[in-house]
Amino acid sequence: MCERTGKICPGPPEGPLIVDMTAKAQTGMRRRYKAVSKSSPGSINIKACRFDSVSLMPTATTTSFFENFLGFFTTDGEGKDIRNRLTWLQRIPQLVSSRSDRALVLALEATATAYGGIMSSNTNLTHKAHELYGTALHAHQAVLQQRGSSNDIAVHLVSTSVMLSFFEAMQATTADAYRAHIYGAARLFEVTGPGECGFGVLCQLFYHVRTQMLFVKIATCSYLVPLSAKKILRDTLLYEDPPMIQQLMCCITALHDLQASNTEVSGLRVHNLVALQSTVEELWREYTSRKGTDHAAKTVSFVDAFTALTSAYFSAARILLGVSSSGRSHRLSAVDLFEGWTKRSMPGISALALDAISRRNLAN
Incomplete structure (x- = not known):
């Protein structure tokens, strides 16, 4: 450096080398303070993260969220194996927009919020996820009591039960809750109407529930398996090539x-x-x-x-x-x-x- 600047080299320094970076540090801290104040974990607007408000979010953020969220719960093999171009989770926005059932929306909000809380280590999101989960449970129960044996929105009910099981897989509230949601989804298949299998959604749900039920059955032999669950485990849909x-x-x-x-x-x-x-x-x-x-x-x-x-x-x-x-x-x-x-x-x-x-x- 001395040769390039035409100066005499003073030799190696005997003491510590001190460089004044005060001006640059102050500028950097001001920029950092602005960035932190905008994205502080304690100031997250939960309402803006609601599924029914997702259209207000930037396109890039929305795309990134769904890619990560769906990637966490689905795989390419799952879709390719049954020759469907999209997984049932990717069909959920269409299911939600086509019906007035709030239980599925709340279940997705709760599960997505729990996922966000885990990935960001944000306790505020985790607490909010549990609140949404409780609200979703009440809404789901109300729909079940209202519909009874009706098969009008069976695919939405099954989707809600499976989505709630995802929440339990991440944030278990009781030891039996995951199994209860999976078996509940199995019972709902009994009242599913023939017109509900749009875009292969119900077929994928059937296979997902069947796979998880077998895991539960092997891992928890002491539980009595409902009759509907046994039927799902022993039978398959009439697929030409399962x-x-x-x-x-x-x-x-x-x-x-x-x-x-x-x-x-x-x-x-x-x-x-x-x-x-x-x-x-x-x-x-x-x-x-x-x-x-x-x-x-x-x-x-x-x-x-x-x-x-x-x-x-x-x-x-x-x-x-x-x-x-x-x-x-x-x-x-x-x-x-x-x-x-x-x-x-x-x-x-x-x-x-x-x-x-x-x-x-x-x-x-």
Whole structure:
């Protein structure tokens, strides 16, 4: 620098180097104060964030919000698997604008506000989300009592129950609330009119509820499953080519029923297990051929959440095959799976599973 400026170099400084930045710092602080005062977390206008006021928001903000919100709850695989161009969540604005039902609007406001509170660590938004959630519950209950067995707005009622379950997934109010919303949505399918399946919305809701119900059933065996829920778990819609994960749901449901029955080994039971194992393996071969899964890799990575979910359900099917079978090889296969997981990301639940298998072996 000295050569460029034509000055004599004084050599390295012996003391601290002090540079006066007061003027620049004052200017920067004034700019920062203005920016903070406009976007302070304590001064967020909740009313401006309401779903029915979303048109007042800038287009870029609205687009960004829905991309993040929908991306958190949906995946590309979910839409592609049933050949719908949009997911049911992306159809919600149209559903809301076409009906006067406020319960769905409030449920979406509550869920979106809870999501915003979590992502921004804003306690004000979290408290507001709980207030909106309570209001949405009352509105939903009022609509249910008013409609009774009518099927006029069944698709909106199902959407509201599922949206409220999303809230419980993020901000659980009770241990049983998530299950109650999912089972409530299942019961509403009984009164759904034939004209409600516009743009495949109801079909997607059916598959979503079915997938979550199976998770609840496996995770909470002590709960009694309503008759409508059992029907949804065992049946599928009349699709020419049902999504692969839904075909897998049928296998897991049948396996869970066999495992829960705890009956003596019979020729029919063994025959059913062999048939189910063959179906699961055939589905797995088809799935891996589509995805190009690398079986040699020691670490498992997934391109999206839907792929991870599908793989998890395949693992659940293999585990149920192992613990339901009387054959030693199947049980050892289940043990190998859990022992592998104890060394990875699920040591706690795997230890419980290994203990359950051990107790079952002693009982037999």
